[in-house]
Amino acid sequence: MIDLEPVTSGETARVDRSAVTGLISSIAATTMLVAALTSAYIVRRGLGSDWKPLHLPFEIPGGVPLLLFSSLALEIGRRAHKARRKPAFVRAWFGGVLLGTAFVLAQVYGWKQIGATGFGIVTSPAAAFLFVITGSFIALVIGALAALVWSGLRIGRGTPETDHTGLAITASYWHYLVCLWIYLVVLFHIRS
Amino acid sequence: MNSWWLPPAISSEANGFDVQFVRTFVAASIIFVAAQCALMFIVWRYRRQERTASPDRNPANSRLEYLWTTATACLFLGLLLLGGRVWASVQFTPAPADSEVIEVLGKQFAWSFRYPGLDGRFGRTDIHKIDDAAGNPFGLDERDPFAQDDITSASLRIPLGRPVKLILTSRDVIHSFFVRELRIKQDLVPGMQIPVHFRAEVAGTYEVPCSELCGLGHFQMGTTVTVMPVADYERWKRGQAH
Amino acid sequence: MRRYLLTTDHKMVGLQYFWLSFVAVLIGISLSLLMRFHLINPSAKVGWFEMLWPTGASGGVMTPELYLSLMTMHGTIMVFFVLSITPQSAFGHYFLPLQIGARKMAFPLLSALSFWFTAFAFLVMVAAFFVHGGAPLSGWTAYPPLSSLGAITGPGEGVGQTLWICSIALFCIGATMGAVNFIATLLDLRQPGLRLMQLPLTCWNWLVTAFLSLLGFPVLFAACLLLLLDRTAGTSFFVPGNLVVSDRAIAHDGGSPLLWQHLFWFFGHPEVYIAILPGMGLISEIISTFARKPVFGYKVMVVATFAIGFLGLLVWGHHMFTSGMSPYSSIAFSVLSMTIGVPSATKTFNWLATLWGGQIEFTTAMLFALGFVSVFVTGGLSGIFVAQPVLDLYFHDTYFVVAHFHLIMGVAAVFGIFAGTFYWFPCMFGRVLNETLGRIHFFGTLVGVYALFGPMHIVGIAGNPRRYSDFSNFTFLSPLLPLHRFMTWAAFFTAAVQILFLVNVFWTLRRGPRANSDPWSAETLEWREVGALQ
Numbered sequence: 001m002i003d004l005e006p007v008t009s010g011e012t013a014r015v016d017r018s019a020v021t022g023l024i025s026s027i028a029a030t031t032m033l034v035a036a037l038t039s040a041y042i043v044r045r046g047l048g049s050d051w052k053p054l055h056l057p058f059e060i061p062g063g064v065p066l067l068l069f070s071s072l073a074l075e076i077g078r079r080a081h082k083a084r085r086k087p088a089f090v091r092a093w094f095g096g097v098l099l100g101t102a103f104v105l106a107q108v109y110g111w112k113q114i115g116a117t118g119f120g121i122v123t124s125p126a127a128a129f130l131f132v133i134t135g136s137f138i139a140l141v142i143g144a145l146a147a148l149v150w151s152g153l154r155i156g157r158g159t160p161e162t163d164h165t166g167l168a169i170t171a172s173y174w175h176y177l178v179c180l181w182i183y184l185v186v187l188f189h190i191r192s
Numbered sequence: 193m194n195s196w197w198l199p200p201a202i203s204s205e206a207n208g209f210d211v212q213f214v215r216t217f218v219a220a221s222i223i224f225v226a227a228q229c230a231l232m233f234i235v236w237r238y239r240r241q242e243r244t245a246s247p248d249r250n251p252a253n254s255r256l257e258y259l260w261t262t263a264t265a266c267l268f269l270g271l272l273l274l275g276g277r278v279w280a281s282v283q284f285t286p287a288p289a290d291s292e293v294i295e296v297l298g299k300q301f302a303w304s305f306r307y308p309g310l311d312g313r314f315g316r317t318d319i320h321k322i323d324d325a326a327g328n329p330f331g332l333d334e335r336d337p338f339a340q341d342d343i344t345s346a347s348l349r350i351p352l353g354r355p356v357k358l359i360l361t362s363r364d365v366i367h368s369f370f371v372r373e374l375r376i377k378q379d380l381v382p383g384m385q386i387p388v389h390f391r392a393e394v395a396g397t398y399e400v401p402c403s404e405l406c407g408l409g410h411f412q413m414g415t416t417v418t419v420m421p422v423a424d425y426e427r428w429k430r431g432q433a434h
Numbered sequence: 435m436r437r438y439l440l441t442t443d444h445k446m447v448g449l450q451y452f453w454l455s456f457v458a459v460l461i462g463i464s465l466s467l468l469m470r471f472h473l474i475n476p477s478a479k480v481g482w483f484e485m486l487w488p489t490g491a492s493g494g495v496m497t498p499e500l501y502l503s504l505m506t507m508h509g510t511i512m513v514f515f516v517l518s519i520t521p522q523s524a525f526g527h528y529f530l531p532l533q534i535g536a537r538k539m540a541f542p543l544l545s546a547l548s549f550w551f552t553a554f555a556f557l558v559m560v561a562a563f564f565v566h567g568g569a570p571l572s573g574w575t576a577y578p579p580l581s582s583l584g585a586i587t588g589p590g591e592g593v594g595q596t597l598w599i600c601s602i603a604l605f606c607i608g609a610t611m612g613a614v615n616f617i618a619t620l621l622d623l624r625q626p627g628l629r630l631m632q633l634p635l636t637c638w639n640w641l642v643t644a645f646l647s648l649l650g651f652p653v654l655f656a657a658c659l660l661l662l663l664d665r666t667a668g669t670s671f672f673v674p675g676n677l678v679v680s681d682r683a684i685a686h687d688g689g690s691p692l693l694w695q696h697l698f699w700f701f702g703h704p705e706v707y708i709a710i711l712p713g714m715g716l717i718s719e720i721i722s723t724f725a726r727k728p729v730f731g732y733k734v735m736v737v738a739t740f741a742i743g744f745l746g747l748l749v750w751g752h753h754m755f756t757s758g759m760s761p762y763s764s765i766a767f768s769v770l771s772m773t774i775g776v777p778s779a780t781k782t783f784n785w786l787a788t789l790w791g792g793q794i795e796f797t798t799a800m801l802f803a804l805g806f807v808s809v810f811v812t813g814g815l816s817g818i819f820v821a822q823p824v825l826d827l828y829f830h831d832t833y834f835v836v837a838h839f840h841l842i843m844g845v846a847a848v849f850g851i852f853a854g855t856f857y858w859f860p861c862m863f864g865r866v867l868n869e870t871l872g873r874i875h876f877f878g879t880l881v882g883v884y885a886l887f888g889p890m891h892i893v894g895i896a897g898n899p900r901r902y903s904d905f906s907n908f909t910f911l912s913p914l915l916p917l918h919r920f921m922t923w924a925a926f927f928t929a930a931v932q933i934l935f936l937v938n939v940f941w942t943l944r945r946g947p948r949a950n951s952d953p954w955s956a957e958t959l960e961w962r963e964v965g966a967l968q
Contacts, residue, residue, distance in 0.1 A: 018540040018622035025614040029652045036656035036697055040671065043693055050675075050688045122668035125688055132663065136656075195913035196892050198828075212824055220815040227782070227811045234786055235804060238725070240793040251730045256787070257780065264779040268772040272822055276765075279824040283761035300587070300679065319676050319683055331678075364679040365580040365587060366691055368756060368831060372897040372910070375828045377756045381691055382579060383674025386758045399908050403756075403831040403899045405573050407580060407588040408499040411902035 016165045023169045027176050030140060034180060037136060038187060041129045054119055054126045054188075059110030060134070061185050063103050067178040070099035074148070074171045081155065081167055093152045093167070100145050100174070107138055133184060137177070144174050202373040202394035202419070208278035209375040216271055282376070287357035287389035292350065296360045297330055298367030298380040301409030303400065304329040307343040310433055315339020319363070329363075343432040348400070348417040350392060351425040357389040368404035371417055379404050392419040442542035448528030449862065450549050451519050454556060458515035461560075463929055465508035470922040472496045474915065476904040490568055490589070499589045501903035502571035506590075507563070509574030510598065513705065514605055515556055517843055520851045521712035522647070523552070523612055526640045528862060530616065532960035533634055535625025540618035544611050551608030558601035562594040570595035573901060575702070578672035578694050579679075582664040583686075586679050596665060599658045606655040609647050616644035625959075631736070634958045635729060638736050639715025642743035646704040646711075649747065654701035657694060664689070695757055699750035707746040709843050711739065713850020714781060717803045720853055721785055723956045724800035725792030731784045738777035738784075745774040755823045756830045764823045771821035778814055782807060797954065798872030802853035805880050806846050812884075813841030816891060831901070834894025837887045845883045852876075852935070859942070860949030861960055867942050875934040882928030889917045 045051055077093030080086075111131065119127035151166035158166075201207045295306040295314065302324075308314045315338035322331035332339040350356045360369055362380040369388070370377040373396075378388045402413035420428065441447065471478070476496070483491035490500030531539055539545050562569040570590045572581040576598070585592035620641050624633075660671040664686070672694045675687030722729045729735060751759060751767030785807050794800065816838040820826045829835060852875075859867045893914045898905070905911040905918065952961040 018618040021618040021621050022541060022614050025617050025648055029610050029614065029648050032649050033652035033656050036653040036700070037660075040656070040660060040693055040697065043690065043696075044671065044688075047688065047690055121663070122670075125670060128663070128667075128669040128671070132659065132669075136659070195910065196896055196917065198895055199897070199910070209824060209828065212822070213819075213828075216819055216822065216825065220818060224812060224815055228808060230786055231789075231804065231807055231811075234789045235794060238789055238792045238794050240726075240795050251728060251787070252733065253731070253787075257731055257734045257783075260783045261776060261780050265773070265776045268775050268818060269769070271818065272768060272772045275822045275824045279761070279765070279822075282824065282827070283764075319678050322678055322681075324681075364677055365583075366577055370831075370897070370899070372828070377827045377830055379756050379758055381758045382677055383690065384692075384758050399910055401897075401899050401902075401908050405502070405577070405580065405901040408497070408502060408571065408903075410502075411498060411904045412907040414907055 015168045016161065019165045019169050023172055026173065030176070030180070033136065034133075034184075037129075037133050038184075041133065041187070044125055044129065051125060052119075054114065054124070054130060055117070056130075056188055057110040057113040059106045059113070060188065063106055063110075064182060064185060066099055066103040066106065067181055070096045070103065071171075071175050071178050072096075073099060074174055077152075078164075078167045078171050082164060086155075089155070090152075093148070096174075097145060097148050097152070100141065100148070104138055104141055104145070107134060130188065137181065137184065141177060144170065144177055148174060198375075199373050199398075200394070201375060202392050202396070202398070203375075203390050204393065205278065205282050205390060206373065206375040208281065212271075212275040212278055215274060219267060219271060282390075287387065288355040291355040291357035291389055293357045293359065294348065294350070295330070296348070296358050296369060296380065298360070298362040298369070298402070298406070298413075299329065299364050300407050301402075301413040302329075303346065303348075303402075303413070303415040305345045305348045306330050307345070307429060307432070308338075309341030309343055310430075311338055311341055313338045315342050322363070341433055343429065345432070347415045349425060349428060350417060350419055351422045352395050352419050353391065353393060354422060355389060355391045357387055360386045360388060365406050366404045367402050367406045367413065369400060370403040371398055371400055373398045377403055392417075395419045395421060440546065442546045444527050444531050444539045444542065444545055445862075447539075447545040447549050448524050448526070451524035451527060451552070452862070454549075454553055455516045455519040455524060458511050458519070458556065462508055462512040462516060463932070465504045465511070467925060467929055468496075468504050469501060469508060470925045472501050472903065473905065474919045474922045476906065487568070496903075498903040499571055500568070502573075502588075502901065503569040503590045503594070505901065506571055506573050506598075507559075507569045510559065510602075512844070513574055513709070514602070515552075515559070516851075517709035517847050518605075518609065518647075518705065519552065521710075521716070521847065521854070522616075522640060522643050522708065523548070523609075525636075525716070525854050525858065526616060526643075526712065527612075529858065529960050530619055530637060530640055531623065532861075532962075533637055533958055534620065534623060535628055535959055536619065536623035538623075539615050540623055541615050544615045548608045548611035548615065551604050551611065555601045555604035555608060558597055558604060562590075562597040562601070565593040565597065567592040567594050570598045575698060576661070576694075577698075578661060578664065578689075578691050579674075579677060579684075582661055582672050582694075583677075583679060583684060584665060586682065586684075596662070599662050599665075603655055603658040603662075606651040606658070609651045610655075613644040613647035613651070616640055617648065620644075631733070634715070635718040635732070635735055635739070636712070636715040636958075638739050639711045642739050643708050643711045646708050646743055646746060650701040650704040650708070653697055657697035657701070660697075661694065692754070692757055692759065695754050696750070699753045700747075702753065703750040704743075704746050706839070706843060707742060709847045710850075711742065713806065713847050713854075715739070716850055716854050716857075717785065717806045718781075718788070719956075719958065720799050720803040720857055721788050721807075723857075723954055724795045724797055724803075725789050726795075727788055727792040729784070730787035730790075735781060735784055738780045741777040742774060745770055745777070749774055752821055752823075752826070755826045761823070768821055768823050772818065775814060775818060775821070778810075782811060782814075796873075797856070798867070798869055798876055799853045799857035799954075801873060801876040802849045802856065805876065806849040806853065808880075809841050809849065809883065810846045813838055813846060816841070828897070829894060831899055832894040833890050833898045833900055836900050837890035837894055840890070841883075841887050845887065852879075855939075857954065858960075860953050863943060864949055865942050865946035866949050866953055867938050867946065871934055871938045875931060875938065878931035878934070879928060882924055882931055885924035886921050886928055889921055893917050 073092050073096030077089050080088035121128040147170045151170045155163050201210050297304040316333045316336040317331045318333045319331050360380045362382040367380040397416050397418045400415045479494040481494050484494045568590045571588050580587050663669045670686040670689035673686035673689040677684035718729050749771045752771040755764050820829050
């Protein structure tokens with residue numbers, strides 16, 4: 001995913017090293033945020049006799065294929081950019097963004113489903129955690145989507161190296177978020 | 193002047209605390225004096241004079257590093273190990289079966305204590321029956337026969353020389369029960385019932401200052417614990433029964 | 435003006451952070467003086483109290499809730515807006531690129547963003563003083579349920595507490611951004627040929643501090659998010675059921691107050707290392723510079739820094755020995771806490787060994803560095819008492835702990851800031867602070883802080899609880915009042931001595947001697963540019 005071959009003329013290949021370090025640091029910070037929320041979730045689940053497990057709406061595990069396809073699309077787009085095929089890049093990259101947006105909308109719809117079944121954040125700790133954890137995740141997704149759009153629109157304005165760095169870094173963070181969602185889906189499904 | 197120090201200990205665990213405290217204090221004092229003197233000596237001895245030093249480029253001495261690091265580790269962990277037995281006796285041994293069990297309730301900003309009464313059982317409580325003005329901070333449900341003989345008190349009385357088990361809880365925010373002479377402190381956490389046990393060996397009345405910030409009245413949330421000879425204690429309990 | 439507001443230049447950002455925390459520390463000290471005054475004179479009538487706080491000090495007498503809110507804000511402002519800022523964000527932004535031979539930070543935009551998030555957080559925090567109910571009274575630790583039920587638990591717990599939480603959340607974002615920036619800068623922007631093991635110890639300490647920030651602040655952010663929801667959305671992450679506050683049954687259920695404590699202290703303990711590590715790095719450099727000797731045991735110092743950072747993430751439970759946490763966990767936390775004293779001691783030995791055989795020059799920066807070593811030892815030694823659970827059962831929540839953390843954070847870390855200011859003033863402002871004034875300031879401060887915090891250990895040993903606004907309700911506290919009076923005088927004396935520092939800074943800025951070249955004959959890279967500033 002991250003190409004570190006030496007730059008040859010006309011090729012867009014190298015990713016700025018400090019951007020990679022920044023990416024890894026951001027992933028570490030995000031992981032700590034999620035770790036804090038999920039450890040609170042696990043503790044709380046073990047605590048009260050009032051924990052009634054939610055019936056998870058379909059949108060939550062259903063979001064996984066949406067995210068996986070969006071990751072795939074972004075990856076196709078990034079490689080298209082590297083091979084200087086701009087139309088293919090635009091289609092794939094912004095297609096990935098679209099799929100990511102569809103994911104967000106699906107989750108919002110899923111929240112409405114939970115609310116409709118009578119599980120509110122006040123009465124149901126399971127619902128409260130679900131909303132907080134998925135809500136935080138969606139906030140990160142929206143930020144990542146904005147970054148993807150921004151790095152996609154910036155193509156042509158910077159050097160090939162900075163363009164490619166922007167694409168590679170934002171796409172990598174997106175792939176990380178996809179893995180995080182899969183982790184959350186597994187977590188929510190494990191019965192205590 | 194002796195009020196500027198630990199008050200006398202009134203239990204064997206408290207004596208254990210004092211021994212560990214003195215060990216730590218002696219160790220810390222020696223290190224304090226040695227370190228400050230070393231600093232002052234070095235700073236005086238090596239103040240700039242007209243000689244020029246020719247220091248080596250990257251001074252290091254692995255042996256010295258191992259030496260002082262190991263010595264420090266042994267000292268610190270050794271102290272901890274020595275104190276371990278007292279911690280175990282306080283925390284890992286359960287309260288004896290014949291302990292006098294008393295409930296402690298914290299609220300903004302007063303202490304309440306509940307005794308099970310002659311039937312030896314705590315009655316049912318209900319938060320909707322709480323009425324501080326009428327002397328029912330626990331919310332005893334008077335329909336429960338076991339609750340009818342429960343004794344509620346604003347201060348704690350315990351028998352001398354007998355094991356006592358306190359069950360601590362709070363009905364609003366976190367408070368903390370601290371008796372200096374017993375050298376124990378335990379937070380009262382709402383939603384939890386936390387046991388603490390000890391045996392007081394010296395009669396007297398000791399102050400109990402709340403020791404976890406609980407709001408604007410924290411500074412005046414105090415009560416007392418009175419350690420009484422067993423006969424007096426039993427007589428008091430019978431007198432409270434209704 | 436716009437250039438100053440929108441700057442992404444690392445030096446400017448460093449100065450922005452420096453002046454922000456300068457304002458913060460003046461507020462923080464004023465709050466502490468108000469607190470110390472009240473403690474020895476709780477019923478004093480002071481006219482202008484009523485002007486500032488019509489409800490909190492009606493009739494000119496400071497109420498307990500006002501005292502507690504001043505105390506809360508004192509702790510919060512000092513820990514976050516002074517100690518987490520100057521040693522790392524201010525000095526670090528300014529000097530890290532210089533010391534590694536880089537032209538900029540890795541992400542200059544992030545430098546500016548992190549500053550503005552922090553500055554905005556400060557505004558939100560200060561705003562808590564001005565809302566209905568005033569600033570919160572739950573301490574800088576904000577334990578629920580006291581902090582999670584709203585104004586029903588006390589004045590200031592309404593909007594004031596909400597603003598506090600929002601401010602801290604904003605601070606977390608700014609701090610995390612800063613951490614990402616520092617790590618990438620140090621690892622990737624070094625001058626070609628400059629190997630990691632050639633870096634000054636300041637850089638290593640900034641790096642480990644950045645790692646701690648990176649891992650700790652997101653956790654605090656999560657905790658703040660959950661607390662905010664408990665307060666505003668009716669959730670019960672931290673609030674258990676069956677609560678009755680002021681005769682009202684509370685409609686929450688099933689939460690755990692201990693969960694907040696775990697989350698908070700998981701951040702809170704690394705936070706104190708964030709406050710002290712950069713100072714340690716700086717002290718190593720200053721001692722080496724003014725003893726005219728390289729740092730003794732450089733490699734060991736680097737390892738010790740990482741050891742402190744790593745262990746610092748594992749010891750948070752030592753704040754919770756009386757909390758109702760499992761006593762088995764207490765043992766684990768206690769062992770780790772005693773262990774973390776070891777690399778700290780190693781650093782101290784290495785500082786002494788650096789001085790040994792040197793040619794010591796007593797510049798003000800060096801004096802503060804030596805003072806750092808002295809108070810760090812003293813403060814560290816009280817740590818070995820409270821790291822033992824059996825002893826902490828007595829000392830927790832007494833003035834003994836207050837003495838311990840003030841000596842390390844309120845004195846040692848601050849000495850690091852003073853040392854850095856005197857040392858780096860020529861770099862940052864092109865002028866040299868007055869050494870005579872500096873020396874008087876140092877000795878006055880040294881005497882003052884020992885006079886203030888020395889007796890505090892004694893009242894702690896006598897069992898004086900902390901966070902009390904008034905000592906007149908317990909018989910065992912009245913013999914301690916003479917000590918408290920002494921400490922209050924010492925506090926005012928120490929604060930007065932700081933005026934010398936203020937005079938020094940502002941006079942030097944306007945008319946001080948310009949720095950023509952490296953005034954200290956130091957060997958690190960940031961001095962290449964001095965004299966080129968004008």
